[in-house]
Every structure is written in structure tokens, then in C-alpha cells.
Amino acid sequence: xxxxxxxxxxxxxxxxxxxxxxxxxxGDTVAKGEVLAEVETDKAVMELVxxxxxxxxxxxxxxxxTAPVGQLVGVIAAADEDIGSILSSAPAAxxxxxxxxxxxxxxxxxxPAAPPTPGTPAPTATQAPAAAQAPSAPAPSGPAPSGPAPTxxxxxxxxxxxxxxxxxxxRLASDRGLxxxxxxxxxxxxxxxxxxxxAATTAGPAATPRPTxxxxxxxxxxxxxxxxxxxxxTESIGPIPTFYxxxxxxxxxxxxxxxxxxxxxxxxxVSFNDIILKAVATALARHPEVNAHWLGDxxxxxxxxxxxxxxxxEDGLITPVLFDADxxxxxxxxxxxxxxxxxxxxxxxxxxxYTGSTFSVSNLGMFGIDQFTAIINPPExxxxxVGAVEEKxxxxxGQVVVRKRVRFTMSCDHRVIDGATGxxxxxxxxxxxxxxxxxxx
Amino acid sequence: xxxxxxxxxxxxxxxxxxxxxDRVFIMGxxxxxxxxxxxxxxxxxxxxxxxxxxxxxxTELGFAGVGVxxxxxxxxxxxxxxxxxxxxxxxxxxxxxxxxMLYMSGGQYSIPIVFRGPNGAALQLSAQxxxxxxxxxxxxxxxxxxxxxxxxxxxxxxxxxxxxxxxxIVLEGEMLYNTKGDxxxxxxxxxxxxAALKRxxxxxxxxxxxxxxxxxxQAADQLAKEGIRVDVVDLLSLRPMDVDAIATTVRxxxxxxxxxxxxxxxxxxxxxxxxxxxxxxxxxDAPVIRVHQVDVxxxxxxxxxxxxxxxxxxxxxxxxxxxxxxx
Numbered sequence: 001x002x003x004x005x006x007x008x009x010x011x012x013x014x015x016x017x018x019x020x021x022x023x024x025x026x027g028d029t030v031a032k033g034e035v036l037a038e039v040e041t042d043k044a045v046m047e048l049v050x051x052x053x054x055x056x057x058x059x060x061x062x063x064x065x066t067a068p069v070g071q072l073v074g075v076i077a078a079a080d081e082d083i084g085s086i087l088s089s090a091p092a093a094x095x096x097x098x099x100x101x102x103x104x105x106x107x108x109x110x111x112p113a114a115p116p117t118p119g120t121p122a123p124t125a126t127q128a129p130a131a132a133q134a135p136s137a138p139a140p141s142g143p144a145p146s147g148p149a150p151t152x153x154x155x156x157x158x159x160x161x162x163x164x165x166x167x168x169x170x171r172l173a174s175d176r177g178l179x180x181x182x183x184x185x186x187x188x189x190x191x192x193x194x195x196x197x198x199a200a201t202t203a204g205p206a207a208t209p210r211p212t213x214x215x216x217x218x219x220x221x222x223x224x225x226x227x228x229x230x231x232x233x234t235e236s237i238g239p240i241p242t243f244y245x246x247x248x249x250x251x252x253x254x255x256x257x258x259x260x261x262x263x264x265x266x267x268x269x270v271s272f273n274d275i276i277l278k279a280v281a282t283a284l285a286r287h288p289e290v291n292a293h294w295l296g297d298x299x300x301x302x303x304x305x306x307x308x309x310x311x312x313x314e315d316g317l318i319t320p321v322l323f324d325a326d327x328x329x330x331x332x333x334x335x336x337x338x339x340x341x342x343x344x345x346x347x348x349x350x351x352x353x354y355t356g357s358t359f360s361v362s363n364l365g366m367f368g369i370d371q372f373t374a375i376i377n378p379p380e381x382x383x384x385x386v387g388a389v390e391e392k393x394x395x396x397x398g399q400v401v402v403r404k405r406v407r408f409t410m411s412c413d414h415r416v417i418d419g420a421t422g423x424x425x426x427x428x429x430x431x432x433x434x435x436x437x438x439x440x441x
Numbered sequence: 442x443x444x445x446x447x448x449x450x451x452x453x454x455x456x457x458x459x460x461x462x463d464r465v466f467i468m469g470x471x472x473x474x475x476x477x478x479x480x481x482x483x484x485x486x487x488x489x490x491x492x493x494x495x496x497x498x499x500t501e502l503g504f505a506g507v508g509v510x511x512x513x514x515x516x517x518x519x520x521x522x523x524x525x526x527x528x529x530x531x532x533x534x535x536x537x538x539x540x541x542m543l544y545m546s547g548g549q550y551s552i553p554i555v556f557r558g559p560n561g562a563a564l565q566l567s568a569q570x571x572x573x574x575x576x577x578x579x580x581x582x583x584x585x586x587x588x589x590x591x592x593x594x595x596x597x598x599x600x601x602x603x604x605x606x607x608x609x610i611v612l613e614g615e616m617l618y619n620t621k622g623d624x625x626x627x628x629x630x631x632x633x634x635x636a637a638l639k640r641x642x643x644x645x646x647x648x649x650x651x652x653x654x655x656x657x658x659q660a661a662d663q664l665a666k667e668g669i670r671v672d673v674v675d676l677l678s679l680r681p682m683d684v685d686a687i688a689t690t691v692r693x694x695x696x697x698x699x700x701x702x703x704x705x706x707x708x709x710x711x712x713x714x715x716x717x718x719x720x721x722x723x724x725x726d727a728p729v730i731r732v733h734q735v736d737v738x739x740x741x742x743x744x745x746x747x748x749x750x751x752x753x754x755x756x757x758x759x760x761x762x763x764x765x766x767x768x
Contacts (some may be wrong), residue, residue, distance in 0.1 A: 166726045168723065187727070
């Protein structure tokens with residue numbers, strides 16, 4: 001029984017993938033679960049594994065080429081099996097998206113070599129072998145994942161509303177404690193369907209805590225005034241009616257803390273950014289009204305703080321997540337932030353490491369930027385942009401003195417956060433930065 | 442197992458029931474001397490005589506009414522309509538007399554009658570003679586409606602229809618009379634109100650009835666070659682309808698295509714879709730798609746008639762669409 005190798009959705013938002021390198025050659029025997037190729041998604045380089053046993057008969061997609069999710073990239077079959085019908089039914093590889101690397105496209109042969117042998121029609125369903133031999137296998141029950149590429153999925157939370165989904169998908173997601181907002185729909189108009197839930201459930205271990213486990217959040221129904229604010233302000237600045245709050249904090253004591261820790265030994269060394277992350281996380285734990293997601297018909301306030309940390313990478317930006325950042329010690333947080341940043345730059349983050357944040361921080365201080373505004377990562381309702389730590393003349397008790405200062409600006413989704421709400425939160429952030437013992441307490 | 446035609450299966454059913462119960466008789470246009478317009482009653486005049494195989498004038502309303510009267514006084518008539526297109530003239534007797542008599546008489550008169558004949562389109566009989574009437578008939582409380590698509594079902598359902606104490610509509614098909622299939626030599630009955638699973642698969646359900654079962658099975662065969670496994674449910678009875686069978690298949694596959702010969706608006710498929718949404722809302726992974734005749738009077742021109750009728754390619758396309766394989 002032949003198994004199609006298709007471009008799989010290896011990240012929640014992946015629409016296409018570039019095949020970086022084939023690990024297996026045509027003719028190699030492969031077992032289910034073995035790595036076939038490395039694929040660059042929109043976020044990272046991931047492994048594409050075999051979904052069936054057999055011989056890698058054909059590498060349809062060439063190295064360096066790009067294919068949309070769902071497209072045939074190879075065929076696994078028995079050594080003597082006729083795979084002509086599979087190859088002839090596959091759409092040609094997307095040569096434009098390959099960015100010039102598509103010269104020797106080993107795409108589909110123009111005609112199948114021979115008609116399928118009577119009595120052994122070549123099934124195209126990926127799961128056919130699994131389903132035939134082990135009905136209890138956790139494989140998706142439909143051949144859907146091997147089907148032709150779905151139309152381009154739209155981002156979830158379009159219009160800020162809840163994602164479209166089939167009733168079955170909603171039930172399965174609810175049974176499995178999965179937040180539909182984190183699942184990319186592959187059906188018409190981005191509808192989340194059964195195969196998307198199954199892909200999301202089987203994509204990687206559930207090792208990372210997700211902010212959506214039961215009890216981790218409180219859903220707050222929208223009051224009329226909340227609804228009116230959301231509607232009116234979205235008309236004005238949409239789809240996320242954002243406003244900005246800027247505050248300056250004095251880092252004298254933070255600098256002293258840092259100095260003292262550095263003197264205590266290398267293992268205690270932390271950066272200003274680490275302390276700022278910790279301060280924001282600690283403040284978020286006290287302000288669930290800010291640590292919240294806009295879900296269209298309600299606001300989800302999280303009881304846990306999963307802090308997204310924007311990291312610049314060679315050709316873009318990614319936001320790995322410091323899970324439970326408020327509960328981690330400063331040293332642990334510092335180490336984790338360093339590790340995640342390194343992994344991000346090496347493009348080795350797994351989807352679990354860059355999804356699930358409840359709030360985010362972006363820092364351009366190292367570039368000498370005084371202050372800036374960051375763009376909210378929906379459905380989060382806020383992001384803090386941190387500028388450079390600089391020595392400035394300031395007036396203290398009537399005297400002009402030189403102090404270390406930092407400016408931070410919070411972008412707020414006005415549907416969730418009002419000016420005063422955001423201001424109270426920022427006051428807490430400043431208090432902690434100015435009295436850093438509050439965060440190590 | 443003997444392989445016989447749909448026509449012969451009906452003939453066996455009629456003869457067996459008339460042999461079994463001498464209150465049973467058949468009446469209609471050309472059923473006797475001519476041996477049946479479609480030869481379903483072949484040999485019966487010779488076997489049972491003209492008191493029990495009754496030729497009528499071309500008076501559908503008249504002989505349908507005679508049948509209802511005969512049933513009221515204890516006989517068990519089988520009324521053959523040359524086609525259900527002609528039975529339109531007799532609907533007053535079917536709907537207002539046969540279907541209502543038990544109710545209107547306060548339970549005094551049951552009407553054990555069968556109205557049978559070919560339903561739906563054949564080939565190039567044009568708009569007035571190519572109509573599928575099942576949604577009209579299944580609409581009426583007091584009637585039972587069955588639509589067998591195979592010789593086996595035709596025999597088993599017709600025998601049950603004759604033995605039922607209510608008016609039963611049996612919808613046959615001109616294009617079905619020559620089709621062949623396995624029919625056991627020994628006696629069997631198929632209960633009214635029960636659907637049959639004609640093909641098992643777990644990817645998608647096709648729910649259909651009547652001659653469209655043949656289309657559904659051909660579509661299932663072709664889809665199987667592409668690795669798509671389809672559950673094919675033959676409703677067999679349209680009133681009462683087997684809601685459990687519909688719910689069972691949709692809960693298994695999460696996707697359904699409802700195929701029928703008739704028109705879309707207020708068609709049988711509309712009722713099936715309603716049962717699905719009512720019973721299986723949380724099991725659906727895709728909207729249900731219906732395949733049916735295009736919403737026009739049936740054209741005479743061969744190419745246009747083909748375009749108007751539901752067929753195998755349309756059914757396959759619908760299955761792929763509900764499986765999100767084609768947008």
C-alpha cells in the first residue's frame with residue numbers, strides 16, 4: 001500500500017514549506033516515524049517524518065523548492081508497486097514560490113508509467129495501511145491529510161471573532177482541552193475541521209504547559225459598555241483599536257541589584273532585560289485584566305503568565321514564550337530567556353515554544369532606541385516595548401542628578417484594556433523596577 | 442442464489458401473496474390480458490382468473506377509488522398505476538380516501554391497499570412523464586412509502602406492503618425492471634421503516650433511496666479506487682424513515698451526501714438533512730451536500746436530460762467536497 005508524503009503543517013500558522021534537505025534517497029527503505037526531510041516552515045526548520053513503511057520511491061519536491069501544505073512531496077510504496085496514478089494526480093510543484101531554486105524540478109512525470117495492476121488499485125489514502133491493520137491507531141480516520149492542498153487558510157481570529165469551525169471540530173477540541181484559537185483551519189474560509197484538530201493534537205508532545213488548561217483562566221462575558229467600546233473603537237481604528245501608554249522608570253536600584261548580583265558571581269549575572277521581563281511578569285500576575293485575550297464574544301483573563309519575548313532573527317521576528325514567567329526565579333528566567341533567544345536565532349524553536357503566550361514584551365534598547373511602539377500579537381491584548389537604558393539628568397528633590405532611566409510603552413487593545421487599567425498596571429511595573437526587591441520577594 | 446430481474450422479483454411477490462391470501466387481488470390498466478404494461482403481472486391472469494386480475498379502463502381516479510372501497514369491505518387490493526405520472530389523477534383517492542379513512546372513521550376502517558408502479562424518470566419521456574413523486578407521497582400521514590432499488594428489496598418490500606394493514610405506496614422504476622440481482626428462493630420479508638447499509642466505509646456517508654442506490658454504489662466503487670471508503674445507506678422506506686440508520690452512519694463518518702432522483706425544494710433529501718442536523722449536529726465535520734435533479738421540468742433533449750439528472754460524477758464530486766478534497 002502506497003503512502004503519500006505531503007507537505008505537513010508543521011507550525012500552527014504554516015501555509016507552505018520549503019524543503020531544505022532530503023535525508024532519505026530514492027530507493028531507501030523507510031519506517032513509519034523516520035525522518036525523511038528537513039522542512040523550513042514560517043518559523044523554524046522542522047523534520048518531515050514518514051507516515052508509513054516502505055521504500056521512498058519518489059522525491060517529488062526538490063531541495064530548495066517550496067510547496068503549499070497538503071501538496072505531494074514524495075511517495076512511499078512497496079519496491080515493485082505502481083505509483084504512476086499517485087504521481088499523475090499530484091499537482092506540479094510550486095515553482096514560483098521556490099525562489100529560483102526550482103530549475104530542475106523533478107515534479108510529476110507527464111504520464112503514468114502503466115495502468116494500475118487490476119486487483120491492486122493503488123490507494124491514495126495515507127492512512128489506508130494503518131487503518132487496515134490497526135483500526136485503533138490514532139491516525140486521522142479520513143484520507144483528508146493526503147488530499148490536495150486546501151485553499152489558502154485565513155488567519156484565525158479574523159475580525160477578532162471566534163474562528164470558524166465544524167461542530168465536530170468544536171466537540172473534539174473541547175474533549176481534548178484544545179483552544180480552537182490556536183488551531184489553524186484548513187477548510188473553506190479557514191474553517192477548522194476534524195483533521196486540523198487531529199493534526200494539532202498529534203503535533204508534538206504536550207510537554208509545554210498551555211495557558212488553556214482548565215482552571216488557568218476566567219472567561220469574562222462582555223458587558224454592554226465593553227461591547228460598545230469594542231464596536232465603536234474598532235470602527236475608528238481597526239481591527240485592533242490600539243492606544244499607547246508611555247512611562248519612564250528609574251533604574252538606579254535595579255542597577256544596584258544587578259551590580260550586587262554580578263559581584264556575587266557569574267552564575268548570578270542577569271541583564272536589565274531579564275529584570276524587566278520579571279517585573280512585567282510579576283505585575284501581570286497581579287493584573288489578569290491586562291493578562292488577557294480578546295476572543296470576540298468574551299475576554300479571557302489568564303491566571304498564569306506566559307510571557308512572549310520578541311526576538312529578532314536574521315530574516316524576521318519570532319516570539320518564544322517564557323511559560324509561567326511570574327513563578328520562575330530571576331536566574332531561571334534569565335537562563336531560559338538566553339536559551340530561547342539562541343534557539344530562535346538558530347531557527348530551532350518548536351511550535352510549543354513559540355505559541356501560548358498571554359502577553360508579550362519587545363525590547364529594542366540594545367539598538368539605542370529611546371522608545372517605540374510595538375504591535376499587538378492577537379489575541380493578546382497588550383505588548384510592552386522597552387527602550388534603551390540610559391543615563392539622564394533628572395530632577396530629584398529639587399536637584400538635577402544623573403540617573404539610569406528606561407522608557408517603556410505599552411500598546412493596549414482598547415476592547416480589553418482602558419486607559420486607567422493600563423496605567424495602573426504600568427505603575428506596578430515601574431514600582432517593581434524602582435524597588436526590585438519586590439520582584440525577588 | 443437465483444439471479445432474477447426486478448420485474449420477476451415483483452411478479453414472484455405478487456403471486457406468492459395472492460397464493461397465500463385469497464383476499465388479495467390486482468387491478469389496473471393492462472394488468473390482465475396484456476400481462477402488464479411492463480409485464481410485471483405476466484401469467485397472473487392465467488393463474489388467478491379475471492376476478493383477481495382486473496383490467497380497468499383508463500380511469501385512474503375511478504379504479505383507485507374502487508380499490509379503497511374494496512379494502513373497506515375486507516379485501517386487500519393491489520392497485521397498479523402504469524406510472525406514477527398518471528397516478529397524479531388518482532391522488533384524491535390516495536390522499537383523501539386511503540390515507541385518511543382510518544382516522545376519519547374513528548378507527549373503524551383500515552385500508553390494507555397497495556398502490557404501486559414506476560416512479561421518476563426513464564429516458565427521454567420529457568417533462569410530464571419523468572417525475573419523482575416520493576416527496577408528495579411521503580408527506581402524507583396515513584400512508585407508508587417504500588422505494589426499492591434492487592430485485593431483492595423489491596420482492597421483500599412488496600410482500601410486506603401487501604401484508605400491512607395500511608395503505609402502502611411502492612415506488613418502482615421503468616429503468617429498474619430489467620436490472621438483475623440475487624433473490625433467495627426461500628420466502629423472506631423486508632420490514633417497512635428499516636433502511637439497509639449497502640456498502641460499508643468510514644470516510645463519508647451517501648444516503649439515498651430508490652433507483653439512485655445504483656448510482657450511489659457505482660460512485661462508491663469509483664471512490665474506493667481512490668482510497669475513499671463510503672458508507673452507502675439505502676433508506677428503502679421513506680415513510681416511516683429510519684432515523685437511527687441515518688444517525689448511525691453520520692456519527693461514524695461525520696460527513697454526508699444525500700442523493701435523490703427528485704427535485705431539491707422540499708425533497709426527501711431536505712428531510713434527511715433535517716434529521717442529520719437534529720441528531721448529529723456535534724458529529725458533523727462539514728455541511729451536508731444534496732445531489733438531486735436540477736430545478737427544471739425534465740428536458741426531452743438527451744444531453745439536457747443527462748445534465749438535469751443526478752448521476753455518478755455529480756455524486757463523486759459531492760463526496761469529495763464534503764471531505765474537503767475539492768473546494
